[in-house]
Amino acid sequence: xxxxxxxxxxxxxxxxxxxxxxxxxxxxxxxxxxxxxxxxxxxxxxxxxxxxxxxxxxxxxxxxxxxxxxxxxxxxxxxxxxxxxxxxxxxxxxxxxxxxxxxxxxxxxxxxxxxxxxxxxxxxxxxxxxxxxxxxxxxxxxxxxxxxxxxxxxxxxxxxxxxxxxxxxxxxxxxxxxxxxxxxxxxxxxxxxxxxxxxxxxxxxxxxxxxxxxxxxxxxxxxxxxxxxxxxxxxxxxxxxxxxxxxxxxxxxxxxxxxxxxxxxxxxxxxxxxxxxxxxxxxxxxxxxxxxxxxxxxxxxxxxxxxxxxxxxxxxxxxxxxxxxxxxxxxxxxxxxxxxxxxxxxxxxxxxxxxxxxxxxxxxxxxxxxxxxxxxxxxxxxxxxxxxxxxxxxxxxxxxxxxxxxxxxxxxxxxxxxx
Amino acid sequence: xxxxxxxxxxxxxxxxxxxxxxxxxxxxxxxxxxxxxxxxxxxxxxxxxxxxxxxxxxxxxxxxxxxxxxxxxxxxxxxxxxxxxxxxxxxxxxxxxxxxxxxxxxxxxxxxxxxxxxxxxxxxxxxxxxxxxxxxxxxxxxxxxxxxxxxxxxxxxxxxxxxxxxxxxxxx
Numbered sequence: 001x002x003x004x005x006x007x008x009x010x011x012x013x014x015x016x017x018x019x020x021x022x023x024x025x026x027x028x029x030x031x032x033x034x035x036x037x038x039x040x041x042x043x044x045x046x047x048x049x050x051x052x053x054x055x056x057x058x059x060x061x062x063x064x065x066x067x068x069x070x071x072x073x074x075x076x077x078x079x080x081x082x083x084x085x086x087x088x089x090x091x092x093x094x095x096x097x098x099x100x101x102x103x104x105x106x107x108x109x110x111x112x113x114x115x116x117x118x119x120x121x122x123x124x125x126x127x128x129x130x131x132x133x134x135x136x137x138x139x140x141x142x143x144x145x146x147x148x149x150x151x152x153x154x155x156x157x158x159x160x161x162x163x164x165x166x167x168x169x170x171x172x173x174x175x176x177x178x179x180x181x182x183x184x185x186x187x188x189x190x191x192x193x194x195x196x197x198x199x200x201x202x203x204x205x206x207x208x209x210x211x212x213x214x215x216x217x218x219x220x221x222x223x224x225x226x227x228x229x230x231x232x233x234x235x236x237x238x239x240x241x242x243x244x245x246x247x248x249x250x251x252x253x254x255x256x257x258x259x260x261x262x263x264x265x266x267x268x269x270x271x272x273x274x275x276x277x278x279x280x281x282x283x284x285x286x287x288x289x290x291x292x293x294x295x296x297x298x299x300x301x302x303x304x305x306x307x308x309x310x311x312x313x314x315x316x317x318x319x320x321x322x323x324x325x326x327x328x329x330x331x332x333x334x335x336x337x338x339x340x341x342x343x344x345x346x347x348x349x350x351x352x353x354x355x356x357x358x359x360x361x362x363x364x365x366x367x368x369x370x371x372x373x374x375x376x377x378x379x380x381x382x383x384x385x386x387x388x389x390x391x392x393x394x395x396x397x398x399x400x401x402x403x404x405x406x407x408x409x410x411x412x413x414x415x416x417x418x419x
Numbered sequence: 420x421x422x423x424x425x426x427x428x429x430x431x432x433x434x435x436x437x438x439x440x441x442x443x444x445x446x447x448x449x450x451x452x453x454x455x456x457x458x459x460x461x462x463x464x465x466x467x468x469x470x471x472x473x474x475x476x477x478x479x480x481x482x483x484x485x486x487x488x489x490x491x492x493x494x495x496x497x498x499x500x501x502x503x504x505x506x507x508x509x510x511x512x513x514x515x516x517x518x519x520x521x522x523x524x525x526x527x528x529x530x531x532x533x534x535x536x537x538x539x540x541x542x543x544x545x546x547x548x549x550x551x552x553x554x555x556x557x558x559x560x561x562x563x564x565x566x567x568x569x570x571x572x573x574x575x576x577x578x579x580x581x582x583x584x585x586x587x588x589x590x591x
Contacts, residue, residue: 069549069550070549070550070551070552073550073551075559077535077560078559078560078566082566113438113439114438114439116438116439238523240467240468240496241467241469241522241523241524242469242523242524243468243469243470243471243522243524245468254496256468256496261499262499350437350438351437352437352438352439352441353439353441353492353501353503354439355501362470362494364470364471364492366473366490366492368475370479370480376475376479376480377473377475377476379471379473379490381470381471381492385471385527385528386469386471386524386527386528388527389524389526389527390523390524393523418550419550
């Protein structure tokens with residue numbers, strides 16, 4: 001208090017003497033330029049997931065940033081190595097909790113590759129449908145949260161409305177909202193419910209309307225554009241060097257999407273485009289995500305229209321559980337069921353690497369089997385990990401305010417980064 | 420892989436194509452940077468996208484000498500192909516040359532391998548633990564590390580009637 005009285009007495013205050021401050025006054029003085037270390041996180045509204053960023057600041061400029069991860073680490077690999085292949089599924093769901101089915105199906109794809117198994121056509125279609133539904137929910141959350149953290153609550157609400165509708169459909173399909181555990185080795189768990197396809201079509205129409213709203217609120221919004229355009233830039237070469245994949249890499253202008261370059265399931269039968277950015281900044285990453293959602297809706301419509309009838313899981317009792325009448329009625333059924341539950345699927349010894357295009361990029365699985373019912377080694381290549389590793393490179397020397405949109409648009413997911 | 424073998428006949432210990440069609444080769448540890456640089460910079464190969472690194476502890480496998488196998492995953496945006504490079508190291512000499520000078524993306528992954536398997540990377544700029552805390556003893560993804568072994572930073576409350584399951588090392 002005493003200081004402020006002195007300050008007024010000197011007559012520097014424009015409110016009291018009515019003139020502009022003279023030269024050399026407080027307004028012209030330098031900000032205190034001591035280096036300051038602040039902690040963002042481990043739980044901060046703008047860090048998606050639990051991650052602590054140790055940020056060293058010079059004024060508002062970031063001198064050094066050191067992301068510290070591992071707060072969520074729960075021993076994913078070790079847990080998987082001590083349960084049967086099927087029992088790994090709930091663990092994989094929890095890697096990316098916004099798109100559980102993608103992790104699930106990606107893991108199963110790798111297991112099936114290891115066995116050398118071809119899954120029925122209908123199951124492949126349902127996997128595509130599930131994956132694209134979850135790609136939508138993931139991107140909606142990311143874009144909505146970006147809008148929210150740039151100061152706009154309405155886009156977030158629209159995103160949430162669409163996500164809620166889509167997750168209702170996911171619930172009807174799988175019986176769970178977030179951690180679905182929907183896949184099975186050799187196919188999927190359940191067939192589509194009655195009348196579900198029409199409901200999804202209606203939901204997609206509503207989602208498209210909401211996307212138009214979000215687009216109108218964000219894409220040409222002055223605040224949003226000013227904060228995202230030209231911030232968080234990474235060149236294509238650097239992004240490749242760091243191992244970026246997915247929307248973040250495509251925003252740099254690299255046309256790489258595993259759905260096109262190494263088509264799995266029935267992706268090659270659908271007509272869709274891969275959006276590619278130019279500058280590799282936050283704004284392009286946002287635009288790529290928006291366009292990807294529209295393409296997902298396109299894929300979903302085609303898949304729902306052309307899905308064939310047929311079995312949804314392979315008819316092999318060494319891999320899939322026998323139908324219940326067989327279990328209750330025949331000794332072979334009981335034995336197959338018992339052996340599968342107690343010993344797990346006997347995956348032949350060997351190793352395989354398989355990658356699918358999850359919502360944030362290449363989700364790779366490297367599996368080693370020793371021929372027993374449990375995985376010997378499960379390695380997950382989470383798309384968020386290299387993306388987060390590049391954040392210091394992007395942001396050092398930039399402003400603290402740029403960190404927030406950068407962290408939003410790279411969409412790092414704690415669960416998969418920290419395994 | 421044919422090109423690698425042709426260029427570095429002495430570096431390739433073993434070559435393989437697995438059932439799923441994935442190609443891999445076991446490389447002599449000393450020639451790892453040389454081979455990786457070739458894969459990255461060769462005009463026709465261009466394996467520039469750094470996938471990941473992980474290790475396999477082969478303690479309980481039939482072939483377990485040397486004990487660890489470090490696996491590098493690379494991807495070529497030109498050929499749209501995955502490739503795996505493997506390096507085998509023993510427990511006593513678990514040091515291999517770091518690939519960070521070649522791929523910046525290797526930085527965090529190599530820290531992860533150090534954290535979980537205790538394999539050192541020679542020339543790594545910042546080899547710290549990444550997911551676990553500095554005070555952690557040992558490397559938990561090694562097969563001889565008990566599943567339920569715990570090292571809490573803050574002592575856990577004694578709860579008597581929780582069954583911690585098989586693999587409990589006794590001290591909870």
